Amino acid sequence: MRTGIANLPLHAGKCPRWLFEKMVALSQTIVELLVVEAGPAEVLRRLSDPFWFQAFGCVLGFDWHSSGLTTTVCGALKEAVRGCERDLGLFVCGGKGATAFKTPEEILRLGARHPLKANPEDLVRASRLAAKVDQAAVQDGYDLYHHTFIFSSQGTWVVIQQGMNAAARRARRYHWLSEACRDFVVEPHTAVCCDVRGLTLNLVAQESEAARQSLPALTRERPEKLVADIKRIHDRILDLPDRHQLLLEDLDPGRLKTVFEKSYDRAPQDFVALLETPGVGPRGIRALSLIAELVYGTPLSYRDPARFAFAHGGKDGTPYPVDRATYEHSIRVLKRAVEQSRLGYSEKRQALARLARYEGL
Incomplete structure (x- = not known):
């Protein structure tokens, strides 16, 4: 997971x-x-x-x-x-x-x-x-x-x-x-x-289940038909927001034909098998997603699975330069702790654990 x-x-x-x-x-x-x-x-x-x-x-x-x-x-x-x-x-x-x-x-x-x-x-x-x-x-x-x-x-x-x-x-x-x-x-x-x-194309989202079912089915269509569908999408006028990830100029129907032929020859039975098909990468998946949306009307998820929060460090002097003496001391202390743990002497480890709880670490 x-x-x-x-x-x-x-x-x-x-x-x-x-x-x-x-x-x-x-x-x-x-x-x-x-x-x-x-x-x-x-x-x-x-x-x-x-x-x-x-x-x-x-x-x-x-x-x-x-x-x-x-x-x-x-x-x-x-x-x-x-x-x-x-x-x-x-x-x-x-x-x-x-x-x-x-x-x-x-x-x-x-x-x-x-x-x-x-x-x-x-x-x-x-x-x-x-x-x-x-x-x-x-x-x-x-x-x-x-x-x-x-x-x-x-x-x-x-x-x-x-x-x-x-x-x-x-x-x-x-x-x-x-x-x-x-x-x-x-x-x-x-x-x-x-x-x-x-906006992220998220085919592992729960709401993309219909697309995951449709994409392997599309690979069983003849490559010529899929290329024709892509050309048909190119001929349509789409008003996409700037941050939309599915940019049509990224898709070359001629080049995608080879991808479609590979998937057609192997006929993947499910979405996992489609991902494992050699030569089927992001562009092939993106093209099939567009076709599925066009032909079947299957909803795709554009939910971005990402948010941010993190902090702390040292190499560039933030929050302070690495203290070599302290670093060496930490290694020595931990090595002793490992040796004592293996020998069954746990008092120091228990003391460290108590200290950590006291400090709220």
């Missing part, structure tokens, strides 16, 4: 190497402590919460609200878990740009190397479907460029992926959690956050 979305501004600059190395060390001790205290499943639940993830990035010393927090924190987690997978029961795959496309390969490789209670092929499918939904079924103007898939040896998983809107200079983060995922294409999110509400 998608558990939230964060909207973040694009910031220039890179994470200093010295800071990234400390982020790896600190995130490793935090994850180890969480695993000892509550198990791998709880780590996934925390990471699926966009508020907790944002706070986690702040604790690691990264900039409080920039888009780079997502990619850098996920990269630090991947390095922190590397080599400790068997002990932690956690595995991290994917990343930014070209690395995201290697996620299925990494899942299968880890699945062959470690005993899992889930079929690695099922994990690959979950990874691909989460990306497909946020790229094609929810068209909000953000193109995915980061995809991290984290899973446990029990087969539970979390997806953290991010899209970019270059024109608005904003990035949007999407969180998914497997535990309550009953349906990939019917309201899979429990919280969606951003600062602007707009």
